[in-house]
Amino acid sequence: MSGALSSLAAAISVGLQRHCEQSPDSGLAGFTSLRRANADLAQRFDQVEKALPPPLEKRREALRKFKQEQSLTSLEWRLVFAGLADDDKKTLPVLNDDQLFSRVHREVIGRIERQALSRRDWLALCFSYFGYDGDKPDDNRNWCTLREDIDRGFKSIREGASREKEWMRIVEQHRELFGAQAGTRLAEQIFEGRIRDLSALQAIAQISESSWLWRRIFTVLLSRIFHLGDEAFLKRLPEMVQLGQLNTLYVNEVLSACLTRYYDSRYREQSSSLLKQLALDHWGSPQMRSKQNAWLKYVKQPVCAMVVAWFAKEDLEHFFNLLKGEAEVDQARLFYWLRFANQMSYTRIVMGLDALHDRSSDFVEFRTKNKGRLSQLTGGPSHNNAVVMQIGNYFFVEFSGTGNACYIYRADTAPFNPDKGVLHLTTELKQQHAALNRLPHTPRPSRPNLVDGWLLKFDAELRSLGIVPQLPGSHSVSPKPTATTSLKTQLAEQLQHVKYREFDNRSKGGAYKVQLAQDDARARAALLRLGFKPMKGEPLTFWRN
Known part of the structure; x- marks a missing residue:
């Protein structure tokens, strides 16, 4: 059918040209529909040639006949071409059997020499080429021979075509895929932003999502991420995380590489909302004990701790600003706890009814972004909120309103589970008899950002538990500019x-x-x-x- 469409399209083009030569003054106003038909036929012709992968059962039946050296039809040969990498767990794939593959090679070469290799035959060979499952396909001589046959076959088909079609232009653009460095140049072009969409190439060349080609491409892409300088990496971070959209099987690897590179940069203590939200969406909260293994499957513990610190800092800022209830923001408490944020392995905000049902944009955005990380506070005023902070093996519980003391519990023997969806104010969070200590926020410091008054008492208490603020320069809290940072x-x-x-x-x-x-x-x-x-x-x- 494709041959008939091609002939008809060519005839239309010849007719239009002849009319133009014979009637140059009249134009082609009367042949608008004919020109549209010609364009439509050309488009349909290209679309007809986009074949789907041959069904597995039909491939297996054709391979069975092939291995038994039975006579094959042209269609059955095409199914064999598509099944060279198929592994039925009983016999070796054809690509791993020298004797069987030599028969295929002779058939392909014969068709190329007779110019009888069709595009569908060529597509079937591509399906086997990109579908081969070996970790190092280059070590397989048969696979390398298949690669050469495909390249020669494409050249033969292109030279024998009456016109260059769209699929030919796309394949020609990526001929390096059928060379010794397959995938390397393509990966470089993707990284440099010259290529952003590979869907057309995937459809034409029969490249599956699990192909070895993707492994090669992402090996290059991920390594290049670590070659960027800090400023270049930060600038290109949005496009770097989007690399995972090329093949969703590699989303976790891309996110892991970006997080690790961010940790290696000088920006590590500066929270990246983009990375934080993407990681939260894909792996859940790193603070949830049941989710820790999911995080540590993809990133090392220090990288995970970096993101936990981001959540802690943001939780503290939201708690003492957004969730202040009816009281004014206590800047001294915010300043105090931010000094320990990088040591916090867990934070949990427990919201009162007012905060849970507030429909203002700030609250709606906060609840949406932190879905799964929030609890409800009952047993107290609707405007009251709480935050649970874990440093080492200790829980510190603060409340949003001023006048409330800070409660300290041992994390391994705490009388409440902070992951619960609902926590009671007096029967769980405020248990003076079960707490190690209850620290009131008195006397007031002379300035909110000065370790004075109750902040000195808190420091002494935390020091007795083996917890001290990190040295200046080891965290992002810096109330005064340094000499080196304007x-x-x-x-x-x-x-x-x-x-x-x-x-x-x-x-x-x-x-x-x-x-x-x-x-x-x-x-x-x-x-x-x-x-x-x-x-x-x-x-x-x-x-x-």
């Missing part, structure tokens, strides 16, 4: 997720001001850590000397 640079790093304007009038004796484009809890917390204060009457503007 305030402008710190702002750029901490506020990269929001739009803002800055006004530096310090050289004139004025203040350094930052104006946010929109209200954002993370941005507010970052500004407060950097020593900024909110301006009265201008809730989106912050200042410092």
Whole structure:
């Protein structure tokens, strides 16, 4: 049928050309439908040639006859071509049997020499070539011979065609797939952004999702991720994580590589919302004890700990800002616990009814992003919330409203399970008789970002448990700019997720001001850590000397 369509399309083209030569002044206005028909036939002709993989049972039957040296029809030979890599667990695949493959090789060469190899024959050979399951296909001489036969076969088909078709142009563009370095150049082109979609090539060349070709491509892609410098990697991170969409079988490997490279960079303590959310979607929360093995299957423990710290920091910022209840934000508590965030192996926010049912955009977004990581608080005021933080073998329980003490429990003997969906205020979280200690937040510090007052008492208590703040420079909390990091640079790093304007009038004796484009809890917390204060009457503007 394809031959008939080709002949008809060619006849139409010849007719149009003859009419144009005979009637140059009249144009082709009256032949619009004919031109459309010609284009439609050309498109249909290309589509007709996109064959589906031959059914497995038919391949097996043709292979059985082939192995018994029975006479084969042209269709049965095509099924044999497609089944060269098939493994029925009883006999060797044809590609692993020298005697059987030599018969196939002679048949293919004969067809090429007679120009009798059809595109469907060629597709069937591609199906076996890309479907071979060996870890090192290049070590198989028969597979290498098949690769040469396919390349020669394509050249023969292309030279014998009356016109170059779309599938030929696509295959020609990727002829290196039938060479000794198959996949390497293609991987480089993908990494450089010159190729973004391989669906057409997959359909034409019969490349399955599990083909060895994908292993080669992703081996190159993942190695290139680690060759990028820190700045280049951070800039290209969105497109790097999208590499997994080329073949969903490699999503975990791509995500693992990106997380590991991020850990190796100087940005490790700067939370990546993109990586954090993707990892959460694919592997669940790294803080859930039942999910730890899923994480450690793909990344090393320090990488997992990095992401846990990201969750801890964000939980603390949301808890003391977004979930403050009826009280004002206690900046001293936020400052205090952020000093230990990188040591927290677990955090759990327990929301009161007000926070659970608040329909404002901030709350809806928070609940959506943290689905599966939140519990409900009962037995207390609807505006009250709690956060459970684990450092080492200890749980620290804080409450959103000021005036509530911090409760400390041993994690292995705690009188509650923090993973529960519902936790009771007095019968579970506030059990003074079961707690190791109950620490009130008194006396008040002289400044929110100064280790003074109750913060000194808390430090002494935690020190007695073997917990001390990390050294400066080993975590991301830095209320003052250092000599090596300018305030402008710190702002750029901490506020990269929001739009803002800055006004530096310090050289004139004025203040350094930052104006946010929109209200954002993370941005507010970052500004407060950097020593900024909110301006009265201008809730989106912050200042410092």
